[in-house]
Amino acid sequence: MKNKLLVAGLLLGSSVLAYGQDEKLDMATLDKIRQEGMQRSQVMETAFYLTDVNGPRIQGPGYVKAANWCKDKLTGWGLQNAKLEAWGDWGKGWAVERCYLAMTAPYYKSMIAVPRAWSGSTNKLQAADILFISETDTTALENYRSKLKNKVILLDQSFRISPSFKADADRFTDEELQKMAGEAAGSRGQRMQGDSSMRRLMQAMRSRNVFNQKMRKLAKQEGALGILNTTQTSKDGTLFVSGDYANAALGSTPDDLADLSIAVEDYLMLCRLMKANVPVKLELDVKTKFFADDIKGYNVLADIPGTDPKLKEEVVMLGAHLDSWHAATGATDNAAGSAVMMEAVRILKTLGVKPRRTIRLALWSGEEQGLHGSKNYVANHLVNTATNQLTKEGQNVSAYFNVDNGTGKIRGIYLQGNEAAGPIFSQWLKPVNDLGATTVTIQNTGGTDHLSFDRFGIPGFQFIQDRIEYNTRTHHTNMDTYDHLQPDDLKQAAIIVASFVYNAAMRDQKIPAKQPVTAQQATR
Numbered sequence: 001m002k003n004k005l006l007v008a009g010l011l012l013g014s015s016v017l018a019y020g021q022d023e024k025l026d027m028a029t030l031d032k033i034r035q036e037g038m039q040r041s042q043v044m045e046t047a048f049y050l051t052d053v054n055g056p057r058i059q060g061p062g063y064v065k066a067a068n069w070c071k072d073k074l075t076g077w078g079l080q081n082a083k084l085e086a087w088g089d090w091g092k093g094w095a096v097e098r099c100y101l102a103m104t105a106p107y108y109k110s111m112i113a114v115p116r117a118w119s120g121s122t123n124k125l126q127a128a129d130i131l132f133i134s135e136t137d138t139t140a141l142e143n144y145r146s147k148l149k150n151k152v153i154l155l156d157q158s159f160r161i162s163p164s165f166k167a168d169a170d171r172f173t174d175e176e177l178q179k180m181a182g183e184a185a186g187s188r189g190q191r192m193q194g195d196s197s198m199r200r201l202m203q204a205m206r207s208r209n210v211f212n213q214k215m216r217k218l219a220k221q222e223g224a225l226g227i228l229n230t231t232q233t234s235k236d237g238t239l240f241v242s243g244d245y246a247n248a249a250l251g252s253t254p255d256d257l258a259d260l261s262i263a264v265e266d267y268l269m270l271c272r273l274m275k276a277n278v279p280v281k282l283e284l285d286v287k288t289k290f291f292a293d294d295i296k297g298y299n300v301l302a303d304i305p306g307t308d309p310k311l312k313e314e315v316v317m318l319g320a321h322l323d324s325w326h327a328a329t330g331a332t333d334n335a336a337g338s339a340v341m342m343e344a345v346r347i348l349k350t351l352g353v354k355p356r357r358t359i360r361l362a363l364w365s366g367e368e369q370g371l372h373g374s375k376n377y378v379a380n381h382l383v384n385t386a387t388n389q390l391t392k393e394g395q396n397v398s399a400y401f402n403v404d405n406g407t408g409k410i411r412g413i414y415l416q417g418n419e420a421a422g423p424i425f426s427q428w429l430k431p432v433n434d435l436g437a438t439t440v441t442i443q444n445t446g447g448t449d450h451l452s453f454d455r456f457g458i459p460g461f462q463f464i465q466d467r468i469e470y471n472t473r474t475h476h477t478n479m480d481t482y483d484h485l486q487p488d489d490l491k492q493a494a495i496i497v498a499s500f501v502y503n504a505a506m507r508d509q510k511i512p513a514k515q516p517v518t519a520q521q522a523t524r
């Protein structure tokens with residue numbers, strides 16, 4: 001019967017086809033989405049404004065400027081109610097105004113350095129000696145107390161770097177995708193837990209972090225000028241930089257310690273020189289700024305209103321986090337996802353589709369510091385936080401779709417354990433199989449905003465994306481810039497997101513939820 005329907009549809013040139021079970025797809029509109037997305041894409045122009053023109057989008061004026069640009073752009077495209085919505089108090093915003101670090105003895109060498117987020121400043125250009133700390137047990141710190149004033153602190157690091165024998169960029173192979181499609185729920189998590197060397201590594205990182213926190217506190221108390229940090233992966237000119245956002249809290253003491261991430265090659269050279277008792281001098285000039293005039297966090301929201309009298313109260317959401325870290329312009333994390341989501345609604349709006357359900361775009365802030373924008377949106381709108389039950393508005397959300405895994409094209413979707421959604425999404429992927437999107441996996445994926453929905457049982461999904469250079473070069477680095485964006489991949493992603501959102505908005509039923517979540521589960 002189903003095959004006959006499909007064949008009949010093709011023979012009659014009907015624009016509504018039934019794939020498999022019961023998914024009626026509006027093939028004429030899906031085809032128009034593809035034409036618009038391929039031939040008149042604006043995704044790279046949007047990405048250019050979010051990155052090159054705007055700059056870093058860390059919490060503060062950098063983020064707010066980008067958010068306002070998005071609001072105006074979305075309004076210009078004809079979306080309704082485009083706005084910045086405050087989700088609550090964040091704390092102080094922050095920006096870098098200047099950063100310079102060099103070694104001046106035993107000879108001059110400039111260094112690659114970026115302040116960690118919410119770092120303080122030096123008072124203009126300062127010359128400084130290094131205080132080299134070789135102990136890493138917290139009780140030994142007290143021995144350094146009187147020696148810290150006007151010093152730059154360097155903690156000994158024992159690791160070595162190794163050359164990269166593997167290519168920086170890759171895509172999922174067919175075998176990898178097939179494996180993901182065949183995996184059972186939770187299998188990935190179990191593997192991680194079973195890995196004892198991973199556990200040891202995490203334990204070592206945690207104790208190192210505790211030590212670093214105590215070190216910073218002491219350094220501030222005793223008037224040190226700065227502290228240098230690195231990571232084993234911060235090599236070949238690529239620095240991995242995030243930061244200490246405890247300093248964003250109101251009432252935290254004014255911070256004039258320059259907290260700098262530097263290239264691992266520079267770092268290890270300084271360690272070797274200090275161990276050999278070669279006199280080393282540094283000079284540094286770091287200026288950062290804290291903003292306490294507006295301590296709120298803001299999300300960007302915009303709608304394409306639904307048209308079906310019975311279904312327009314229901315909402316299909318799509319989103320991405322717009323905020324970034326600050327070492328570069330956050331191109332792959334996550335101007336890419338934001339530009340893809342904006343392009344998806346631009347395509348739908350340009351085609352003049354009349355969705356049955358309301359389509360709502362959300363661009364989140366504070367994701368990098370803990371999913372703050374999306375978590376608070378859910379708390380403010382979708383869940384009664386006293387009971388952990390969904391509000392009427394929460395019950396009306398059919399699904400939330402997220403993009404936050406870099407510039408790579410979409411290869412499929414993570415079901416997040418929602419088995420009932422699997423057959424639906426498999427059918428939705430069929431018309432875009434030829435674009436490389438084929439895989440539906442029961443697996444969970446973590447670390448981003450769909451979790452804010454999923455934890456309360458609202459169907460929340462993240463797409464599977466090719467990694468490209470995400471983990472090797474761009475994710476949270478000083479190389480996360482426009483030139484690392486892949487235009488063809490982003491066009492493909494926008495087309496697939498627009499198709500999914502359109503299908504979800506037109507479907508007779510909402511996307512099925514996982515079994516209801518108890519209050520106890522939701523608070524875990």
Ligand SMILES: [Zn+2]
Pocket residue numbers: 333368476
């Ligand atoms: Zn990130």
